[in-house]
Structures are given as structure tokens and as C-alpha cells.
Amino acid sequence: MTYHPKSDFMAVMMQRGFLADCTDYQGLDEALTKGVVPGYIGFDATAKSLHVGSLIQIMMLRWLQKTGHKPITLMGGGTTKVGDPSFRADERPLLTPAQIDDNISGIKQVFAKYISYDDSATGALMLNNAEWLDSLNYLDFLRDIGRHFSVNRMLSFESVKSRLDREQSLSFLEFNYMILQAYDFLELNRRYGCLVQFGGSDQWGNIVNGIDLTRRVLDHEIFGLTSPLLTTSDGKKMGKSQDGAVWLNADMRSPYEFWQFWRNTTDADVGRFLKLYTEMDLDECDRLGALEGSEINAAKIILANEITTLCHGAEAAAAAEATAKEVFEKGGIGDDLPTVEIAPSDLPVSIVQLILRSGLAKSGKDAKRLIAENGAKIDDQPLTNAGLMIDAAALASPIKLSAGKKRHALVKLAD
Numbered sequence: 001m002t003y004h005p006k007s008d009f010m011a012v013m014m015q016r017g018f019l020a021d022c023t024d025y026q027g028l029d030e031a032l033t034k035g036v037v038p039g040y041i042g043f044d045a046t047a048k049s050l051h052v053g054s055l056i057q058i059m060m061l062r063w064l065q066k067t068g069h070k071p072i073t074l075m076g077g078g079t080t081k082v083g084d085p086s087f088r089a090d091e092r093p094l095l096t097p098a099q100i101d102d103n104i105s106g107i108k109q110v111f112a113k114y115i116s117y118d119d120s121a122t123g124a125l126m127l128n129n130a131e132w133l134d135s136l137n138y139l140d141f142l143r144d145i146g147r148h149f150s151v152n153r154m155l156s157f158e159s160v161k162s163r164l165d166r167e168q169s170l171s172f173l174e175f176n177y178m179i180l181q182a183y184d185f186l187e188l189n190r191r192y193g194c195l196v197q198f199g200g201s202d203q204w205g206n207i208v209n210g211i212d213l214t215r216r217v218l219d220h221e222i223f224g225l226t227s228p229l230l231t232t233s234d235g236k237k238m239g240k241s242q243d244g245a246v247w248l249n250a251d252m253r254s255p256y257e258f259w260q261f262w263r264n265t266t267d268a269d270v271g272r273f274l275k276l277y278t279e280m281d282l283d284e285c286d287r288l289g290a291l292e293g294s295e296i297n298a299a300k301i302i303l304a305n306e307i308t309t310l311c312h313g314a315e316a317a318a319a320a321e322a323t324a325k326e327v328f329e330k331g332g333i334g335d336d337l338p339t340v341e342i343a344p345s346d347l348p349v350s351i352v353q354l355i356l357r358s359g360l361a362k363s364g365k366d367a368k369r370l371i372a373e374n375g376a377k378i379d380d381q382p383l384t385n386a387g388l389m390i391d392a393a394a395l396a397s398p399i400k401l402s403a404g405k406k407r408h409a410l411v412k413l414a415d
Contacts, residue, residue: 005025006032007032008068009068010032013063016275017275018059018060020201021204022225023207023208023224028195028196032067036068036069037064037069038072038193038195038196039072039195040185040188040198041057042075042079042184043073043075043107044076045075045077045095045100047106047245048102048107049247049248049249049253050248052238052248053230056238056276057199057200058114061111061114062114065116069122070121070122070125071115071124073124073125073126074184074188075129076128076129077100077130077133077134078180081095081097082173110248110311113311113312127188133184145213148216149182149213154175157178160175182206182213185214189218189220195222197210197222197223197225198225198226200228201226201227201228203226204226207224207226210222210224211223233268233269244359248311254338255316255320256338258308258312260304262304263300263303264406265300270288270289270303271288271290277306277310304317305317305321308320337408338358338408338410340357340411342354342412344414347390348390348391349389350387350389351371351378351383352364354390354411355371358411359409360376367386371384378400378402390411398412399412
């Protein structure tokens with residue numbers, strides 16, 4: 001559909017590629033022109049950090065605040081105990097309350113880099129749904145909330161249907177998840193006047209449930225807006241790289257590795273990623289995205305610098321770029337490379353083990369295959385001996401290990 005938005009926020013969503021669907025374009029747009037609109041995204045605490053797959057949602061909240069509205073980051077302290085079954089082939093492992101709290105404290109570190117939490121009208125709120133879910137009385141909840149849900153309708157949602165069509169088990173615990181998420185939206189509207197829920201397009205059914213429930217219980221009109229589920233132009237799911245998830249917390253993925261992930265963006269994705277993950281002018285995003293040949297590499301460095309600056313700060317971005325130049329252009333060791341420290345008591349150690357510990361391979365078998373296929377280097381020289389043992393003398397100065405042309409790590413002796 002062609003819709004010309006009146007509000008700054010909806011204009012940004014449409015022009016920069018954030019918008020997949022909306023329950024009522026015009027209604028939400030009107031609300032955004034009338035005053036401060038609180039909007040939320042829920043994040044379940046299944047790991048100690050979010051990864052770049054969540055960055056599109058975080059950027060949506062950032063733009064919401066930048067255009068004069070109020071972001072709410074909802075931590076799923078309650079819902080994580082159940083686990084979102086959406087489009088999953090199996091049930092999530094259940095976490096203990098202590099693990100969930102630990103994960104929440106890790107995830108919170110990310111948000112403060114992108115949005116401001118303060119007491120102003122547009123100051124963000126950090127909430128935890130355990131606040132209202134943990135104290136629910138089951139019978140009261142069934143009677144007051146459960147009666148508004150049709151099982152027939154819930155079974156028709158794509159996220160559930162796809163699981164059932166594959167004849168994979170869907171536990172009653174997981175089936176409750178969509179009711180709890182709908183209840184979150186109701187509570188956020190009741191307590192904080194929250195008018196809109198954002199999420200990936202896989203959350204459409206859950207979001208619509210919350211809108212219906214709030215209308216039935218409170219007779220309030222609220223909205224849902226989803227972003228596209230991003231894949232790279234070569235079909236890979238956003239957030240994954242050769243060596244696992246690209247985490248947003250520096251202690252789980254170094255700023256250099258984070259920078260390198262974006263530097264390695266495929267040519268076809270540069271313009272689109274500049275619009276989604278940076279705040280650069282749209283015309284400049286289009287100009288950089290249209291570059292070809294060696295010129296597109298300069299655009300990729302700009303992309304990597306802009307995104308790393310937002311997530312880890314300008315100094316980290318500059319250090320990552322300097323290290324990349326040192327490693328790739330000059331064949332040097334760079335100060336910012338991921339570093340593995342080996343205790344003297346662990347020596348001697350096999351080269352296969354070092355490749356594994358430095359994150360350049362996922363298993364010993366992978367490491368051996370890398371060596372056999374001439375994909376591994378030690379101090380920029382081909383590594384051909386999978387049986388090589390590294391002793392204290394070899395580690396008198398740091399060793400640089402490489403997997404292919406783009407992935408490197410330093411190994412040094414622990415003090």
C-alpha cells in the first residue's frame with residue numbers, strides 16, 4: 001500500500017526499510033502526531049547478550065525516542081520461564097531464576113548505548129514482566145484473561161501451525177506463551193499508557209493477540225508494528241557469522257570482531273544496512289550503496305565504523321579500523337585482535353587446540369580440516385602440520401593465527 005505519513009517516526013520507518021506491517025497505519029500515525037507515544041519491545045533473557053539480529057528492533061526504539069516518543073524496553077523475567085515457541089522446531093531449555101537475572105543484567109548494558117533512560121517525558125523505561133507475571137493467581141488468570149482466547153484461532157497462527165504441521169511437539173507450557181505476551185501488552189497499556197508494540201514479523205500473531213485482549217478488557221485502541229525478518233542478500237540469517245552469533249556485548253564479542261562482521265558485509269547489502277543500522281542521511285546511504293568494485297570497500301569501512309561507534313564507542317571503532325589496516329594492508333599484528341592467553345602450566349599445547357581456543361574453528365575436526373585445506377596460517381605463513389606442538393619458547397612473543405584472509409587471533413603467554 002502507498003501511505004504518506006504525517007509523523008516523523010512513521011516516515012523514518014518507511015523510508016529506511018524498518019516497516020514490514022502495521023495493524024493500523026493511519027491510526028498509529030495520527031496518534032504519533034498528537035503527543036508522546038510510549039512504545040515497547042519485549043526481550044526474553046535467554047542469553048547474557050543480544051546479538052545483531054536484535055539490532056533492528058533496538059534501532060526502532062532509538063528512532064522512536066529521537067522523534068519525540070517514549071521507548072519501553074521490557075525484560076522477559078517472567079516469560080523467559082516459559083520460552084517463546086515461535087517458529088522453533090523444539091522447546092527451549094528452561095533456565096533457573098538466577099540464570100535469568102544474570103542474563104537480564106548482561107542485556108541491560110546494551111540498551112543504555114542506544115537510548116536514554118531518564119525522567120523526561122521521552123525518557124526510556126526499563127521494565128521486567130516478572131513484576132506482574134510472577135504474582136498471577138492461576139485460576140483468576142484463567143477466568144479473567146484465558147476466556148478471551150480462542151484455541152481455534154491460536155492454532156491458526158503460523159508460528160504454531162508450522163510446528164504442528166511438522167508433527168513436532170508443542171508443550172502446554174509453550175502454548176501459554178502467547179497469552180502471557182498478550183497480557184504484557186495489556187499491563188503496559190494499563191500501567192504506562194503504552195500504545196504500540198514493535199517486533200519482528202514472526203511476532204505478528206502475538207502482537208495481534210495483545211491488541212485484541214486490551215480492546216476486550218480495557219476497551220483501549222492500541223497498535224502493532226513489525227519489522228522484516230532480515231537475511232543477508234546471500235540468504236543467511238542476520239546475527240550469525242562463520243564462528244557463531246555476533247553478540248552486542250563486548251565481553252562476548254570483541255569490538256574488533258564486531259567491526260569485522262560489518263566490514264565483511266556483501267556488496268548488495270551495504271546501502272540497506274546503512275539505512276537500518278546507522279543514522280546517515282538517506283541520499284548518502286544510497287550513494288555509498290551504489291558504489292562498485294574497490295570503491296564499495298570504502299563504504300563498508302564507513303558502515304563498520306558507524307555501527308561500531310553506536311554499539312562500542314568511537315574509540316573502539318577507530319581502534320578496530322587501525323587493527324584491520326595493520327593486519328590486512330601491512331601484514332602486521334594489530335593491537336585490537338582477539339587475544340587468547342595461555343597459562344605456562346598448559347604448555348606444550350597443540351596447534352589444533354590453539355585454533356579451537358581462539359575461536360577460529362568450532363571443533364578439533366574443523367581445525368584439522370582448515371589446516372589440510374591450506375586455510376590456516378601462523379604468523380602469516382602457511383600452517384601445514386596439524387601435529388605441531390607449541391611450547392614456551394614458541395610463545396616468547398605473541399603468535400598470530402589466521403583462518404582464511406579475514407579471521408585472525410593472537411595467542412600469547414599469560415603473565
